[in-house]
Amino acid sequence: MLWKHKDLLGIEGLKKEEIELVIETAISMKEILKRTIKKVPTLRGKTICTLFYEPSTRTRSSFELAAKYLSADTMSISVSVSSVQKGESLLDTVKTLEAMGIDALIVRHSSSGVPYLLANNLKCSVINAGDGMHEHPTQALLDVYTVFEKKKRIDNLKIAIIGDIMHSRVARSNIYAWRILGNSINVCGPSTLIPPGIEDLGVKISYNLDDAIEDADIIYILRLQLERQKKGLFPSLREYHLLFGITPERLKKAKSDVLVMHPGPMNRGVEISSEVADSIHSVINEQVTNGVAVRMALLYLLLGGGKIDETSHS
Amino acid sequence: MKLLIRNALLIYPEREFQEKRDIYIENGIIKEIGDNLHINNIDEVIDGEGKIIVPSMTDMHTHLREPGFEWKEDLLSGSMSAVAGGFTSIACMPNTSPPLDQRSFIEYIYKRTKEINLVNIYPIGTITKGREGKELSEMGDMYLAGAKGFSDDGSCVMNSEILRCALEYSKIFNVPIIEHCEDINLTLEGSINWGKTATLLGLKGMPWTAEASIVARDIFLAQLTQGKLHIAHVSCWQSIEMIRWAKKYGIKVSCEVTPHHLILTEDYVKETNYDANTKVNPPLRTKEDQESLWKALEEDIIDVIVSDHAPHHQDDKLKEYDLAEFGISGLETLVPLVITYGYFHRKLSLPKLLKKISYNPSKILNIPYIPLEKGNIANLTIIDLKKEKIVNPLEFFSKGKNTPFKGWNLKGWPILTIVNGKIVFREGKILK
Ligand SMILES: [Zn+2]
Numbered sequence: 001m002l003w004k005h006k007d008l009l010g011i012e013g014l015k016k017e018e019i020e021l022v023i024e025t026a027i028s029m030k031e032i033l034k035r036t037i038k039k040v041p042t043l044r045g046k047t048i049c050t051l052f053y054e055p056s057t058r059t060r061s062s063f064e065l066a067a068k069y070l071s072a073d074t075m076s077i078s079v080s081v082s083s084v085q086k087g088e089s090l091l092d093t094v095k096t097l098e099a100m101g102i103d104a105l106i107v108r109h110s111s112s113g114v115p116y117l118l119a120n121n122l123k124c125s126v127i128n129a130g131d132g133m134h135e136h137p138t139q140a141l142l143d144v145y146t147v148f149e150k151k152k153r154i155d156n157l158k159i160a161i162i163g164d165i166m167h168s169r170v171a172r173s174n175i176y177a178w179r180i181l182g183n184s185i186n187v188c189g190p191s192t193l194i195p196p197g198i199e200d201l202g203v204k205i206s207y208n209l210d211d212a213i214e215d216a217d218i219i220y221i222l223r224l225q226l227e228r229q230k231k232g233l234f235p236s237l238r239e240y241h242l243l244f245g246i247t248p249e250r251l252k253k254a255k256s257d258v259l260v261m262h263p264g265p266m267n268r269g270v271e272i273s274s275e276v277a278d279s280i281h282s283v284i285n286e287q288v289t290n291g292v293a294v295r296m297a298l299l300y301l302l303l304g305g306g307k308i309d310e311t312s313h314s
Numbered sequence: 315m316k317l318l319i320r321n322a323l324l325i326y327p328e329r330e331f332q333e334k335r336d337i338y339i340e341n342g343i344i345k346e347i348g349d350n351l352h353i354n355n356i357d358e359v360i361d362g363e364g365k366i367i368v369p370s371m372t373d374m375h376t377h378l379r380e381p382g383f384e385w386k387e388d389l390l391s392g393s394m395s396a397v398a399g400g401f402t403s404i405a406c407m408p409n410t411s412p413p414l415d416q417r418s419f420i421e422y423i424y425k426r427t428k429e430i431n432l433v434n435i436y437p438i439g440t441i442t443k444g445r446e447g448k449e450l451s452e453m454g455d456m457y458l459a460g461a462k463g464f465s466d467d468g469s470c471v472m473n474s475e476i477l478r479c480a481l482e483y484s485k486i487f488n489v490p491i492i493e494h495c496e497d498i499n500l501t502l503e504g505s506i507n508w509g510k511t512a513t514l515l516g517l518k519g520m521p522w523t524a525e526a527s528i529v530a531r532d533i534f535l536a537q538l539t540q541g542k543l544h545i546a547h548v549s550c551w552q553s554i555e556m557i558r559w560a561k562k563y564g565i566k567v568s569c570e571v572t573p574h575h576l577i578l579t580e581d582y583v584k585e586t587n588y589d590a591n592t593k594v595n596p597p598l599r600t601k602e603d604q605e606s607l608w609k610a611l612e613e614d615i616i617d618v619i620v621s622d623h624a625p626h627h628q629d630d631k632l633k634e635y636d637l638a639e640f641g642i643s644g645l646e647t648l649v650p651l652v653i654t655y656g657y658f659h660r661k662l663s664l665p666k667l668l669k670k671i672s673y674n675p676s677k678i679l680n681i682p683y684i685p686l687e688k689g690n691i692a693n694l695t696i697i698d699l700k701k702e703k704i705v706n707p708l709e710f711f712s713k714g715k716n717t718p719f720k721g722w723n724l725k726g727w728p729i730l731t732i733v734n735g736k737i738v739f740r741e742g743k744i745l746k
Contacts, residue, residue: 012514089633111634112516113588120587132636134516169516196519197510 003301010135011176025297043072066295140173142294163222188212216254322362327669342735364700374675375620382411387625393432395712397739399645400695400728403434409468415440420459465492481541490544495528511580526552545569549596551606570618573651590638625714643714653726696730
């Protein structure tokens with residue numbers, strides 16, 4: 001099985017084997033991360049650019065570390081929303097970057113669909129690091145990888161995704177990924193934060209948290225954007241926690257070996273209580289570590305670096 | 315100029331009738347209609363086989379962008395686009411900058427129309443001053459200057475009392491209030507139809523309710539006031555059902571639909587991977603809505619087909635979907651889209667279809683309609699039903715190259731347009 005795509009724009013449309021290939025590749029990348037000297041020459045001579053129109057220290061540093069561990073050169077550009085409004089169009093910006101000779105562009109943008117626009121207009125590889133409310137494919141892949149590490153399987157699982165499904169690209173990418181791999185999914189949150197037609201993706205909807213997490217293997221908790229309350233989408237943080245916050249008592253409904261996941265950063269005491277976040281069920285820190293391994297795997301697959309073996313004697 | 319067209323299918327939209335005849339035009343006047351006409355010293359004979367002749371084609375909803383956005387379109391490029399699209403008359407919407415909200419702007423449109431001398435342009439004035447939805451514009455003064463209707467198009471008149479007054483006041487002049495029906499509180503930041511596709515694409519949706527609830531409100535206001543209401547670009551089945559109800563109760567309401575709402579659905583946004591040329595307001599809706607539009611067209615619940623010609627510069631479209639402008643450059647594709655999909659695919663009759671692009675809009679706006687009759691000035695279009703062509707926006711006369719139909723193969727293109735007796739467009743060329 002080889003990776004055939006120029007870009008990684010979303011999970012939608014990927015094949016089961018392709019997700020498995022990423023996981024397999026990530027396993028060998030994780031080996032590298034365990035070494036004392038975490039650097040291999042695989043992508044030497046390649047230049048990777050991160051272009052973030054939305055701040056995210058977490059995702060950006062994860063990508064940059066992944067690139068550096070593979071010996072690629074990196075360049076990072078942050079564009080604030082205010083400077084976008086002032087001037088240069090998105091396409092002009094990326095065409096300039098391409099003219100400088102980059103091999104891959106990792107883009108985060110608050111507008112859904114931007115990675116498609118770029119991929120259609122650029123020859124280099126485009127990786128979606130989160131576009132609006134659409135997709136965040138590398139997050140879903142690192143989540144799958146984390147589950148694989150812990151459960152040794154990525155199918156026949158019962159997954160509950162809790163929170164603001166409407167505005168969450170993480171939720172969409174995770175739903176695609178887990179459905180492609182053949183798992184059952186419940187989504188749960190305030191009805192105002194459940195988008196229309198989500199059931200067409202093959203998920204069950206519940207507004208009752210206890211029902212949604214009953215016998216779950218995985219509880220995936222989404223970050224609540226606190227400003228949604230001001231838009232009237234739910235009445236108060238207090239009530240949100242009461243109805244949808246994951247507490248130790250709530251956890252008892254799920255399986256005894258349930259994994260608790262969160263893409264971070266967390267609002268402790270809102271969507272997740274500290275006891276849960278720091279409990280043995282929580283794999284939130286592993287998600288972060290695995291993010292680097294999975295992104296190394298993707299850069300390797302997309303940029304067609306040398307054999308991974310050659311990495312072992314460096 | 316003596317022009318004889320032999321054996322063309324003549325369309326009489328005003329009586330939903332068609333017949334094959336010869337038609338002879340001399341110096342811009344229809345001199346004879348009949349069979350096997352014998353005319354001496356003819357300058358040109360056109361073989362009418364496979365061609366139809368339609369009188370007074372009118373697009374009552376266009377945006378010509380002048381004044382204020384001349385780089386997107388101006389009255390000259392818009393006029394060329396109109397005659398290339400086969401239209402002898404168009405109405406232009408007032409959401410320019412400044413908006414057409416006073417007599418001087420209406421006069422300006424007529425002055426430029428006369429100078430350009432290609433197509434008849436009839437300006438629509440704003441309903442409210444500055445198009446702000448707060449105070450009525452000087453409708454009477456604008457009417458006296460030639461405004462043919464009033465609209466704040468691009469925006470809805472959200473204040474119900476203001477709209478009530480507009481419908482009441484416009485009765486003095488018997489002109490339509492053309493409403494862009496959209497409850498903006500429900501569509502804020504939206505860029506696509508609310509529903510499954512919006513969810514999949516992660517775009518903020520604009521629910522049908524935003525349109526249909528205002529359609530319902532406006533219909534009740536029209537009933538209350540007895541004013542003339544024209545609903546712009548209907549797009550969902552719920553609006554259609556409201557209009558059907560209103561017509562049944564004799565409320566003075568008419569409405570229009572665009573080719574893109576008839577032919578495209580929200581799925582096309584996904585198929586084209588966020589091509590912003592699919593971004594329109596109201597948004598492309600569902601298959602179910604689309605079917606209801608065709609049915610309503612057939613049943614004459616929908617009176618008019620319009621382009622909602624909304625030319626934009628490439629920079630406004632080749633960008634982030636949610637930040638791109640709304641609208642399609644539609645004047646030059648309306649006729650072949652309607653012929654291809656209405657006539658060839660859906661088998662609707664030509665007189666019925668073409669009535670919605672000629673007679674009906676003329677009657678709603680109360681502008682001249684000149685049928686194909688001996689003695690009348692020629693104000694007509696020849697459409698070649700056999701002519702197939704790939705849509706190439708670079709060939710548009712409009713400055714707006716924004717079309718989702720790029721690369722589509724369409725059949726039934728206008729090949730000759732005569733406005734007020736003068737040939738102004740022929741086989742891809744503007745004649746001045
Ligand atoms: Zn409008």
